[in-house]
Amino acid sequence: DETYRVYGYEPGQIEVSNEVFYNAAHPDDRTRIGQALIEAIEQRKIYDIEHRIILPDGSERIIHCQAELVFDNRTGKPVKLLGTVQDITERKRAIDALRESENKFRMLVENTSEGLLQVDNDDRTQFINNRLCEMVGYSADELINKVWTQILLDDEGRDIIGEANGRRRKGISDRYETKLRKKSGELFWVIIGGAPIADAEGKIIGSMGVFSDITEKKRAEEQLLHDAFHDGLTGLANRALFMDHLRMTIERGKSRHSNSYAILFLDLDRFKVINDSLGHAEGDNLLKSIARQLESSMRTFDLVGRLGGDEFVILLSEMLDEGDAVQVAERIQNSLKNPFDLSGSEVFVTVSIGIALSTAGHKRAEDMLRDADIAMYRAKARGRAQYQIFDRSMHEHASKQLSLEIEMRRALERQEFLIYYQPIINLENESLVGFEALVRWKHPERGMIPPFVFIPAAEENGLILPLGNWILQESCRQLRRWQDDNPAASRLMVSVNLSCRQFLQLDLTEKIDATLRATGLDPRCLKLEITESHIMENSEMAVLIMNHLHALGVEISLDDFGTGYSSLSYLHSLPVDYLKVDRSFINRMTDSKENSEIVSTIIKLAHNLKMKVIAEGIETSEQLAQLKNLDCEYGQGYFFLKPLEAAEAEKFIKQNAENFSFIVNQTDAGFKWNM
Ligand SMILES: Nc1nc2c(ncn2[C@@H]2O[C@H](COP(=O)(O)OP(=O)(O)OP(=O)(O)O)[C@@H](O)[C@H]2O)c(=O)[nH]1
Ligand SMILES: [Mg+2]
Known part of the structure; x- marks a missing residue:
């Protein structure tokens, strides 16, 4: 009955014959069937074959026939086949599918870009793919059945794997990073995805690892970390x-x-x-x-x-x-x-x-x-x-400087700074030639703050630049106004102090040019005072800047001469028009012959270098007389007049406008001006 069913018939539906079997066989398999039959007959062995058949409904099946030949005793000829027929279609298909998937898997293992390693519980290599061999530079033979951790890891790596193996034994899969040592000795970073391998009973018998080379990624990470710090x-x-x-x-x-x-x-x-x-x-x-x-x-x-x-x-x-x-x-x-x-x-x-x-x-x-x-x-x-x-005192100083800076910013905004004008006198005829502009800070609570308190601070905190600009602008504007009001004042000049930082500004010449244009002041009416220490620090640059200023028509005075470290020897290389002798020399010049010799030397030196001299801080008639004797051209000081507020200076100019030879009365106490 089973045979009928295999061949797609109801039991007894047809008469069984060799012909029936032969016809049912797939045409392509018939030759093979014939050969198997002949072999069975000739070699007297079991007829055993798998082949395809076509069922009456047209579908194809695979069968397995196993049969013994029965021979006629007399003739010795085969008379029939006695055996079994089995439909093995399903089993056959399953095996094919398995083989196919095995092939696929092998392909994957061999061609993947990841390294694969299978080890037993003693860390002996059971399987290693080509990629991992390539990565570590060993052949598979050198690693198979060897304890891989001894060959590919350092102590630190072995610790990491030891811990990972502990997790495998508990059936846990996870990923971790470690360094591997190549055959060449070179170390490189991998990330390993590890999974336990269990046998049929679920007992852990080893583990499987997927290795990816992350050296590049590690390097990038390290670079990033390095860059951050x-x-x-x-x-x-x-x-x-x-x-x-x-x-x-x-x-x-x-x-x-x-x-x-x-x-x-x-x-x-x-x-x-x-x-x-x-x-x-x-x-x-x-x-x-x-x-x-x-x-x-x-x-x-x-x-x-x-x-x-x-x-x-x-x-x-x-x-x-x-x-x-x-x-x-x-x-x-x-x-x-x-x-x-x-x-x-x-x-x-x-x-x-x-x-x-x-x-x-x-x-x-x-x-x-x-x-x-x-x-x-x-x-x-x-x-x-x-x-x-x-030390602590510095801290106090710094906090003071800081609050001073804050106050100065405010003062700039609120226009608490004022300019005082100190007359400069031509000593030969005792006439007014102009003013030195001096800044003062009228603090709303603390009253007048002298420049030696806030100018060094402004130099330090940079506020000297806006402050200096303002002084320059304001002095030029003021002088121009006085000139407009009093034609006789047209030849008066104003002398403005430049701080070191201002002087070394890259665009100083442009700024001064712009100020002169904006205020309409004749450049010849502006003198700039520079202290020698500015020049000492960068003399080449200083000469360059001075030449630019000269090109504008502005003259330059060297301030505080003699107080700094400037040597007389380099003075000749400076394009300076006036030398201002510091008040400390003038103060002492009447004390001793030596002191007056110093002043005399300075004045002679200046004259040799075609510079004119302005003496600062003249306080007595004796000093004035000596300076006149030495042919000192100009002077300023309390003996003539103290620095004047703008309004006072204006009044002074007006009242003496007819004749700028102002002197009315010279006494030992000083000059009496028309005021
Ligand atoms: N070449 C270069 N210059 C820089 C760099 N960073 C800042 N500077 C300049 O370094 C200078 C530092 O100025 P400061 O230290 O305040 O002034 P300084 O000219 O050194 O004068 P002092 O420090 O007061 O003696 C400024 O001119 C900046 O423009 C940089 O990365 N490269
Ligand atoms: Mg610096």
């Missing part, structure tokens, strides 16, 4: 990293009292000049060279950082005593004595250093850095190229 230009620690280290050092210092530490705050002196003269790119090169120089003069456990601009910081975390910090500061200053080579130009650099010591007991890193900064500022104010150690 380092200065892009010099590669030094940046503010974030430096502050982090400082914080840790302060914390450590709280628990362990033996070690002292310090920070050094460095700012290059006049770095702007290098940028302006050699260009920003060379400025950058200099910053890089200085970074290397600082690193090389530090011990490995000191941290050098760059906060930005031309500011560097150093953390000395292991000091024996406070003297160490001073020694380091001196070493740095000495190491910068040699010039730097910037594309052929030799550049000398000095640096101002502020030191904050752990003994000051800072609790916060920010406070310690701020105090080192304050000390650095003090080093700048004291003339640069030196170091200063922070």
Whole structure:
């Protein structure tokens, strides 16, 4: 009955014959069937074949026939086949599908870009794919049945895998990162996706790992991390990293009292000049060279950082005593004595250093850095190229400066600044030639604040630029108005002090030109006073600026001559029109012969250099007489007149307008003007 069913008939539906079987066989399989039959007959063996048949409904099946031949005893000829027929279509299809999926899997394993590794519970390699072999540089033979952790990992990696294996044994799959060692010894990063392998009973017998090379990703991550904490230009620690280290050092210092530490705050002196003269790119090169120089003069456990601009910081975390910090500061200053080579130009650099010591007991890193900064500022104010150690009084000074700055900003807005005009007299005929413009601050609560209090502060905080501009504008405007009102005043001049920062402004000439145009003042009526220290710091640049100013028609006075460090020898190279002799020389000139000799020498020197002389601070008739004797051209001082408010000066001009030879009466107490 089963045979009928296999062939697609009801039992007994047809008469069974060889022909029926033969016809049902798939035409393509018939030759094979014939051959199998012949073999069975000739070799007297079992007829055993799988082949396709076509059922009466046209569908195709696969069958397995196993039959014995029955031979006629007499003739020895085969008479029939006795055996079984089985429909194996479903089983056949399942096996084919399995084979196909196995092939697919093998393809995948061999061609995947991931490394695959199967190990037993003793970490012996059971299977490794080509990709992983490629990654580690070993052949499969070198790894199969070997303990892979001994070959491909270092101690740290073995610890990581040990932990991972623990999780595998509990049946957990997960991912983790570790380094592998190549056959060449080189280490590289992988991420491993690990999964346990269980046998039929669910017992864990090993694990399978998928390895991906993440070296590039790791490198990018490390780069990112590095960039976040380092200065892009010099590669030094940046503010974030430096502050982090400082914080840790302060914390450590709280628990362990033996070690002292310090920070050094460095700012290059006049770095702007290098940028302006050699260009920003060379400025950058200099910053890089200085970074290397600082690193090389530090011990490995000191941290050098760059906060930005031309500011560097150093953390000395292991000091024996406070003297160490001073020694380091001196070493740095000495190491910068040699010039730097910037594309052929030799550049000398000095640096101002502020030191904050752990003994000051800072609790916060920010406070310690701020105090080192304050000390650095003090080093700048004291003339640069030196170091200063922070102490409390500096803090007070700095807070005062800060409140002064705030007040000055307000004063600028509220126009609390005034200009006083001090007459300058032609000594030969005692006539008025003009005024020196002097700024005063009329503070609403504190009254008059003298310039020596707020001008240095304004230099430090930069407010000197807006303030200086205002003084220039206002003096030019005022003089022009007086000239308009009194034609006789048309030859009066005004002399305006320029601060160092103003003088070194890149667009100074343009600004002055614009001011003259805006106020309509004749350039010959404006004189600019510059102190010698400005010029000393950058004499080439100073000469350049002075030449520009001369081109405008503006004359220049060298102020406070003799008080600074200027040597007489370089005076001849300066395009200066007037020399102002400082009041301290005039004060003392009648004391002794030597003192008057000094003034005499200065005046002769100026005359030799075709400069005219203005004596400051004339207070007595004796001084005036001596100066006249020495052919000093001009003078100013209380003996003539004190600085006048604008309204007073105006009245003075009006009342003496007919004749600018003002003198009415000269007494020992001074001049009596028409006022
Ligand atoms: N080349 C270069 N210059 C920079 C960079 N950052 C800031 N600067 C310049 O560095 C100068 C720093 O100025 P300061 O330190 O205030 O002034 P200085 O000219 O050094 O004068 P002192 O410090 O007062 O002696 C400014 O002119 C900035 O324009 C930088 O990354 N590269
Ligand atoms: Mg600087």
